Amino acid sequence: MVARVFIDGEAGTTGLQIRERLAMRRDIELLSIPEDKRKDKSARADLLNAADVAILCLPDDAARESVSLIESGTTCVIDASSAYRVAPDWTYGFPEMDAAHGDAIAASRRVSNPGCWPQGVIAAVRPLVTGGLLPADHPLTVHGISGYSGGGKSMIADYDAKGKSANMFAPYGLGFNHKHLPEMTEYGRLAQAPLFSPAVGNYYKGMMTVVPLQLARLDKVPDGAELHAAIADHFSKPGGFVEVAPLEKLERADDLDPQALNGTNRLRLHVFANDARAHAVIIAVYDNLGKGASGAAVQNLNLMLGVDQTTSLAA
Structure with missing residues (x-):
């Protein structure tokens, strides 16, 4: 049919x-x-x-x-x-x-x-909240960068006109009332909206969301392996487009490029942690015009x- x-x-x-x-x-x-x-x-x-x-x-x-x-x-x-x-x-x-x-x-x-921004945030925090590793009322900060195509025709025209002279990293949403906050809160299973500071880069498409986690004040502090396992288990059902990168201890990851998955429908999650400091960060990479x-x-x-x-x- x-x-x-x-x-x-x-x-x-x-x-x-x-x-x-x-x-x-x-x-x-x-x-x-x-x-x-x-x-x-x-x-x-x-x-x-x-x-x-x-x-x-x-x-x-x-x-x-x-x-x-x-x-x-x-x-x-x-x-x-x-x-x-x-x-x-x-x-x-x-x-x-x-x-x-x-x-x-x-x-x-x-x-x-x-929306484009919420998917990376939801993918990062929902498994942790539903898995009991992160309290719903834990204060969260989210930042990230997206290609300028996310701003639609007017922003595309503006960046195309400016070319190399356009701002390489332009923060916005500085009133902290971004239209995607209700999605992040509702589907991230959060009790309050995160502090969200997005930016636009001088490139066409591709995005990265970054969720830092300060965990030391939790009653039970999860380590990096536990965070990674909870996220990997949550997305273990075959057939979708969300994937979880292996847990690695790195100081620098050159392949963490917001444009890395352009032209695909994939969303890749990365978990990095310093267990001694009780610090972690979860990074999602995907195409803002794709996934x-x-x-x-x-x-x-x-x-x-x-x-x-x-x-x-x-x-």
């Missing part, structure tokens, strides 16, 4: 990447809206209701409008905005988050695609269509 898929917002960065990944699929018919009809509510409504799956690559308010236009009882939705990411009647689209979460996505009619956005949407689409979740995705 051929599934009809409509990407509402196909001209944006995420929409274009999704369309590229689906273009050669024989099991999918891509429905497309003429350029002059993209803001025509009636034309969009027709396609939203004709689709088996609608993928929304829109700002939050526009995504809410698209959902309101769906009257068909058969159209499933994957929303790539942040409008529904912590909504109780939507399924969060991080299949590897728990062993059975892919099944929940497959059975859902409303899936909210994760961080469009690749995640295609993975969720595959699950909802009942096909192998790796279809059309580079490992």
Whole structure:
């Protein structure tokens, strides 16, 4: 059976990447809206209701409008905005988050695609909280760097125009109210939002999230091996894209490059620790346009269509 898929917002960065990944699929018919009809509510409504799956690559308010236009009882939705990411009647689209979460996505009619930043943070801390190694109320700091494509068309144009003169490392979110904080808190199983300080680098795509852990004041201090084992066990189910690097004692790791997994849908976790100091850090590397956005949407689409979740995705 051929599934009809409509990407509402196909001209944006995420929409274009999704369309590229689906273009050669024989099991999918891509429905497309003429350029002059993209803001025509009636034309969009027709396609939203004709689709088996609608993928929304829109700002939050526009995504809410698209959902309101769906009257068909058969159209499933994957929303790539942040409008529904912590909504109780939507399924969060991080299949590897728990062993059975892919099944929940497959059975859902409303899936909210994760933001790029939260996936690395959730992957780092959720196994530790659920495994009892880290209290939910432990104060956390998160930082990291992402390619400028994460900022969408306007930021891409700005960086392209500036070229080498653009800031190599531009911190932002300095009001500490980033839109991804609710996701990190909810799905990281945290009692309070982390202190999050992201930055944009002068390169197109690829990201790294860094979660330092000061553990000395815990009643029971886990060592690096215990942290690594908990994370590796959490992601041991085969078939997904999250992998855990071997535990190593290093002063420097030249392969820890935010662009290392570009062009793939993989997310790799690294654990480093100094047991004597009770210090550790968990680092996640992935493509902000892959596992961080469009690749995640295609993975969720595959699950909802009942096909192998790796279809059309580079490992």
